[in-house]
Amino acid sequence: MTTEQLPDEHWNAFYTEHEQIWSGKPNAAFVDEVSGLTPGRALDLGCGEGADAIWLARKGWTVTAVDISTVALGRAVEHAKAAGVGDRIDWQQHELGKSFPDGEFDLVSAQFLHSKTELPRDGILRSAAAAVAPGGVLLIEGHLGFPPGEHNPHPDIHFPEPDEVIESLGLADGEWETLVSRVHDRAQVLRDGVPINRRDCTVKLRRH
Ligand SMILES: C[S@@+](CC[C@H](N)C(=O)[O-])C[C@H]1O[C@@H](n2cnc3c(N)ncnc32)[C@H](O)[C@@H]1O
Known part of the structure; x- marks a missing residue:
């Protein structure tokens, strides 16, 4: 059995436990795999606090980044502004599985999209x-x-x-x-x- 909490409640509670959850650095395997690609339109699914999306934007990608947690997205927006790439990232709140962003992309990335709640x-x-x-x-x-x-x-x-x-x-x-x-x-x-x-x-x- 997974936890009975609703997915958005679970993830907002998870992020609220600490001021920052993740390192702020992009995932190493992600950087290895994306570095050789030509920048275009990217979609980051389950973007968390936004480190991968911000790295992509810095490399010239136009990014759509999605998470279920409004707490995580709020932090991601601030981190992107601080990094000077706020205008290159479209942050969208979705409970993936129920809704999905529109569009087609040259890169679609899902990094550690796992959950202890319904997913x-x-x-x-x-x-x-x-x-x-x-x-x-x-x-x-x-x-x-x-x-x-x-x-x-x-x-x-x-x-x-x-x-x-x-x-x-x-x-x-x-x-x-x-x-x-x-x-x-x-x-x-x-x-x-x-x-x-x-x-x-x-x-x-x-x-x-
Ligand atoms: C293990 S974290 C990984 C975060 C980030 N990709 C990273 O590698 O640091 C999983 C992320 O997926 C998000 N997530 C879980 N279920 C989701 C859903 N149904 N729709 C959108 N995001 C979801 C969580 O809020 C969380 O930010």
Whole structure:
């Protein structure tokens, strides 16, 4: 069973616990995978406090960034203004699964789009694929488990391997090329300073 809290309540409470939740730096695997792409229109799904979206805007992308949490989005807006890229990012509040931003994009990115509350992740990622323009890239980064030592209170939360992610997208034959499908380790330092190792996976696909 996932928590009974409504998804927006859950995430707003999560963000309200601390003044800042994430590091303010873009995700390392995200930067590795996007650095070689030509800037265009990007969509960041579950953007949190906005570090990836701000990095994209700084690199010349025109960005639409989406999150369910108005608390996270409020911080993202301020961080983007401080970074001087406020006018390059369209921040949108959506409960993905119920609504999805309009438009087509040269990059659609979902970084760690996981939740302890209701999250129809497979359907959202299928909508993400549908929003990729011809020649564009879909980039999905996911965890492959809870942090070491953290008890999994939600046995119905599933962390799919890369092949499973690709399979669940239900992509049309011959329309997509798999650029990256890999599992990798990532060093992380917890809020209390304890270093841990995470297992993550990267899926990167290009639409023909
Ligand atoms: C684990 S965090 C990752 C945040 C950010 N992408 C990063 O890598 O730092 C997951 C994010 O997804 C957002 N989220 C969860 N469910 C969502 C939904 N249904 N629609 C939109 N955003 C959602 C949360 O508010 C949170 O910011």
